Amino acid sequence: xxxxxxxxxxxxxxxxxxxxxxxxxxxxxxxxxxxxxxxxxxxxxxxxxxxxxxxxxxxxxxxxxxxxxxxxxxxxxxxxxxxxxxxxxxxxxxxxxxxxxxxxxxxxxxxxxxxx
Numbered sequence: 689x690x691x692x693x694x695x696x697x698x699x700x701x702x703x704x705x706x707x708x709x710x711x712x713x714x715x716x717x718x719x720x721x722x723x724x725x726x727x728x729x730x731x732x733x734x735x736x737x738x739x740x741x742x743x744x745x746x747x748x749x750x751x752x753x754x755x756x757x758x759x760x761x762x763x764x765x766x767x768x769x770x771x772x773x774x775x776x777x778x779x780x781x782x783x784x785x786x787x788x789x790x791x792x793x794x795x796x797x798x799x800x801x802x803x804x
Contacts, residue, residue: 693778702774709766716760727756757797 724744
């Protein structure tokens with residue numbers, strides 16, 4: 689693979705990581721800011737929202753907020769890693785595994801094996 693092709697692949701990868709991170713960070717913010725029933729409705733989008741409108745216990749609200757925080761955290765770590773990838777450094781490949789983001793970690797591992 690030529691240096692130009694590698695540079696293009698890294699830039700495309702960085703853009704895709706940023707999109708992935710933004711989607712998850714936005715979902716995290718929306719989950720945290722919304723009330724519990726709207727957050728549960730957004731998470732279970734295939735379910736009729738009328739069946740989800742109820743008073744949830746505080747523990748359920750705490751679990752949903754933790755889920756939103758995790759989405760926000762993983763999204764921000766991925767965006768930070770994407771900035772480093774855009775700059776053609778290898779260090780960001782170690783960030784997603786530290787955050788527990790195994791989908792991105794699998795992509796990182798395959799990229800390292802490919803010699804990026």
